[in-house]
Amino acid sequence: MKTYLVGGAVRDALLTLPVKDRDYLVVGATPEQLLSQGYQSVGKDFPVFLHPQTKQEYALARTERKQGQGYTGFACYFAPDVTLEQDLMRRDLTINAMAQDEQSGEIFDPYGGEDDLQQRILRHVSPAFVEDPLRVLRVARFYTRFYPLGFKVAAETKLLMQQLVEQGEMQHLTAERVWQETARALSEQTPAPYFELLHEVGALAVLMPELDKLWGIPNPPKWHPEIDTGVHCMLVLAQSALLSDRIDVRFAALCHDLGKGETPVEQWPAHHGHEMLGLPLIENLCQRLRVPNDCKELALLASQYHQQIHKAQELRSVTVQKLFDGIDLWRRPERLELLLTCCIADLRGRTGFEEALYPQADYLRGLAKAARGVDIKALVAQGFVGEAMKEAVKKARLDAISTTKRELQQTAS
Ligand SMILES: Nc1ccn([C@@H]2O[C@H](COP(=O)(O)OP(=O)(O)OP(=O)(O)O)[C@@H](O)[C@H]2O)c(=O)n1
C-alpha cells in the first residue's frame, strides 16, 4: 500500500500558495486493510477514511464511470488493482491531477499538470471530464481564483464545457451545488471571471438566465461608456470586490440591474423602472438557487434603491425618510453602508469612472445619523403613546432630516 498527497495541496504548493486542506490517495489497499490499521470510514458515496492520528482524509484509488444523467449517475470502482495513473485520469484538471509520494516526496505528473501550471492553463485531463457536470462550475471557479495569476482555460476544455451544457447536463445540478460553487467564486479576490466564463460556454443561460440576458442590452453611452449591461454588471461586481469581502455585498452588486432585462426593446437604451422590475427576478433567482436570505435581501434593496441613492442630494426629505424606512435603517443601521458600497461599485463599474468620488455617501450618512439621533425617550417623557407616538417619532425624524439637509446643502454650496 502506498499513500500520496493529491489534488489542490500539490497544485497550491507548486504555485507557492498556502495549502489549506490536504487530500490523500491510497493505492493498493482494501477498505478492510485500512480499517484494521485504525482508519475510520467516513465516505458515503466513495471509500474515504480518516487517518488514525492526523485525521486527514484518505481516499482509496478509484475509477468512475458515468451511467445516467445528472450527478448521481456514477458507478464507482475501487480495488487494490486501481493504479495511481488511473485514479489521476478521472480527475477534472491536469493541475489537479498530480500526486506526491508521502514517503519520498517525489511528484507524479502523468498528464502534464506542472507544464500547465507554468503556462497558466486550465486543461481537462481526459474525455472523462464530461462525466461530471459540476466540473463546468469548478473550472469557472478555478478560473476566477487563479485569474490574478494569469490563468486561461484551454480552448478544447471550453468545448467540453459547452458540450455538457448542450447535452442539458446543467439542469441536473442541485441548487445547493450551484450556490456552493457560486458563493465560493463570489468570495474569491476577482469573482467576475467566474460569471464571464459561464456566460461564454452557455452555462449561465441555464443557471442564471436573468443575468445572462443582460449581455447585448445597451445603456445610454453618456452614463455608461461601456454600453453593454452584462459588461457593466461584471465591472460592478469587480468594483464591489475591491470595496468589500462580503458575499452579500458582491451578490447585490451583481444583481442590482437585473430589471434591465425586462425593458421593452423600443425603450432601449433607457431603462425606466428597472429598479422595481428587478425585484421579482431576484426573488425567482434566489428561490431557485436557494440563495441565503442576507444575500437576497440586500440584492432586493440594491435593486430597488440604487437610483434613488445615486440622486441623494435631489431627494426631498420625505423621500429620504421613505428610503430609510424601506431599508429599515432604524433596526438595521448597518444596511446603509452595505448599500452605499453597492452604489459606489455601480458608479465605478463604468469605463472611465473607476476612481469616481461618491459624495452621495457622506450626504446620506449625515442624514441617517441625524434621523437616528432622534431622542425617543424624550418623546415618551412628553407622554406620547401608540399611534400618536409613531407619528411623533416620524415627525421628529423628518424634522431632523430637513434640518440636516439644509445644513449640508449650505456647506456644500
Ligand atoms: N468534481 C470533482 C471534484 C474533485 N475532483 C478532484 O478531487 C480533488 C480534490 O477536490 P477539492 O478538494 O474539491 O478541490 P481542490 O483541487 O483540492 O481545491 P480546493 O483548494 O478548492 O480544495 C481535486 O483536486 C480534483 O483532482 C475532481 O476531479 N472532480
Ligand SMILES: [Mg+2]
Ligand atoms: Mg481540496
